[in-house]
Amino acid sequence: MTIVSTSTSAFYERARTNMKDLRLKAESLQAQVGSGEKLSRSSDDPVAAARLRSLARIEKLSGIDKANTDRANADLSLADEAMTNMSTAIIRAQELATKAASDTLTSDQRASIATELDQIQQDLMTLANSRDSNGHALFGGESVGNAYELDASGNAVYIGTNSSDSLPIGEGQSVPRSVTGKQIFEFTDGSGSTTDVMATIKSLSEALKGGVADPAGAASDALTSLRSGLDTLSTTQTVVGTRLAWLDTVADRRINLSELRASEKSDLGGVDPAATLASLQEALTVLEASQASFTKLAGLSLFDKLR
Incomplete structure (x- = not known):
């Protein structure tokens, strides 16, 4: 039994x-x-679970880098658009200076040109105080408020910082989110002095209103300065364009790496x-x-x- x-x-x-x-x-x-996942607990496969946790951390950091890249892209795009409008305004100022350099113009005609130059200066001032994607000064460096303000004489004075803040975009890299007003407008004139486009336009306007004895000569001198100012603006805009192209490259690389991580995650835990x-x-x-x-x-x- x-x-x-x-x-x-x-x-x-x-x-x-x-x-x-x-x-x-x-x-x-x-x-x-x-669930779509092979591992319900770390003990099922400790090595795979550890790697999956590492991939999750990397993906989270990548999300932060992407947000910074998107912000830098937005701010640089805004800067590029604003500088395109600035270039248009300066070219118009050159056309007016060329016209004003003629000795055949009457005082009223020069005064009319001066009025349009005043408007161009105001437009440049408005563009110089453009806002970034967070509502801060786009061309004021690290400052929050305006990049420029007018002094008692009506001159545009830069009140921002000397450099723009940089945003980390991953793998130890960072990119400045914009450029400063000084980088856009300031240049060295024929005498070796530092000046800026808005000051040049204001001085020309005052000269055409009767501020100097030879307004036609003042207009000729202003043409050289405006040409230098436009060259400075074009160079700075090229820098911005290069940064935008670099951000596109970084974004493509991030997408490729994300796809590789997703594939590895699927192989390990999917x-x-x-x-x-x-x-x-x-x-x-x-x-x-x-x-x-x-x-x-x-x-x-x-x-x-x-x-």
Whole structure:
């Protein structure tokens, strides 16, 4: 009787163990299908779990870098657009200076030109105080308010900082989000003195209103200065364009790296839906067969064979 009892106990124990293992496997596969992930806990594969955590941290940092890149791109694009408008205004000032350099103009005609130059100066002042994507001074460096203000004599005075703040864009790299007003407007004139475009336009306007004895000569001198100012603006705008191109390169690289991380994450912790569903169906079929076999075998008795 001891042998029969032991054999029967072992039979039931093996059956319970097998069906339990099959049920756990089926539940695990069902969980994988629902979540799309192979690992439900770190202990399932410690090495893969550690790598997945590392990839998640990298992806989070990449998201921060992307936000900085987007902001830098927005601010530099705003700067590029503003400088295009500044260039248009300075070119118009050159046209007016060329016209004013003629000795045949009357005082009224020069006064009319001066009025338009005043408007150009105001337009440049407005553009110089443009706002960035956060509502701060676009060309004021790290300052929050305006980049320029008018002094008591009506001269535009730069009140920003000497450099623009930089934004980190990943992999130890950073990019200035804009340029300063000084970089745009200031240049060295023929006498070696530092001046700026707005001061040149204001001086020409005053000269055409009768401020100097030779307004035509003043207009000729202003043409040289305006040409230098436009060259300075063009150079600065080229720098901005180069930064925008670099941001595009960085963005493309970030996308490629993100795709590689996603592929690695899928290989480490992702599931193949088709294969997992097939394995689940197989596990459920085997479990069902095992349960049916156990029920049938458990109902058999040696006495049934002795009748």
